[in-house]
Amino acid sequence: MNKKWWLSFLVISLSLLMLIGCTKKTSKEAKKNEEVTLKMLIAVDEEVFNNRFKEQIDDAFPKINLELMEGNPADADQLQELFAKGEVPDIITVAFHENQQNIAMWVASATHLPLIAPVDGINFDMVTTPVWKDLPNTGPSAVALSFNITKQSKHPDEAFKVIVHLASPEGQKVLSRAGSPPTIEDM
Numbered sequence: 001m002n003k004k005w006w007l008s009f010l011v012i013s014l015s016l017l018m019l020i021g022c023t024k025k026t027s028k029e030a031k032k033n034e035e036v037t038l039k040m041l042i043a044v045d046e047e048v049f050n051n052r053f054k055e056q057i058d059d060a061f062p063k064i065n066l067e068l069m070e071g072n073p074a075d076a077d078q079l080q081e082l083f084a085k086g087e088v089p090d091i092i093t094v095a096f097h098e099n100q101q102n103i104a105m106w107v108a109s110a111t112h113l114p115l116i117a118p119v120d121g122i123n124f125d126m127v128t129t130p131v132w133k134d135l136p137n138t139g140p141s142a143v144a145l146s147f148n149i150t151k152q153s154k155h156p157d158e159a160f161k162v163i164v165h166l167a168s169p170e171g172q173k174v175l176s177r178a179g180s181p182p183t184i185e186d187m
């Protein structure tokens with residue numbers, strides 16, 4: 001009877017362990033089902049942010065909440081302040097580098113004006129881009145925004161998914177309709 005009892009105990013224990021092991025989610029599976037908030041630092045207002053980024057990310061990734069961190073990503077002092085407070089963006093855009101105020105000509109679209117406007121002491125004007133007689137239908141394209149994942153991001157995998165989506169044909173269509181120049185040739 002003693003052997004029979006131990007054998008029954010062993011079979012029941014192993015069965016329970018297998019049942020628990022098979023039904024328990026791995027940490028990656030559990031993370032897939034968690035809602036994640038990503039903060040994007042970009043120099044646009046809430047309306048532009050929603051139209052270009054948030055709404056399409058909400059549709060593509062229901063478990064990812066994309067939030068706007070207002071500020072100028074090109075302002076090093078502001079970035080240091082944010083990081084010192086522990087307010088770390090997951091995604092940051094950089095389009096206008098450093099405040100050296102020594103650019104003779106910068107080809108950009110009106111969507112880049114918020115990057116220039118907050119720079120103290122900058123003196124700028126706008127004109128049309130040059131046209132060449134021998135290339136009448138040729139002109140420069142606007143520089144696309146570069147998206148970067150900060151190394152301090154707590155959710156780098158999700159941030160990468162957002163960037164991949166924004167670079168995809170579907171994401172580029174949304175951005176193009178909202179006024180951002182597409183980076184894909186056939187758009």
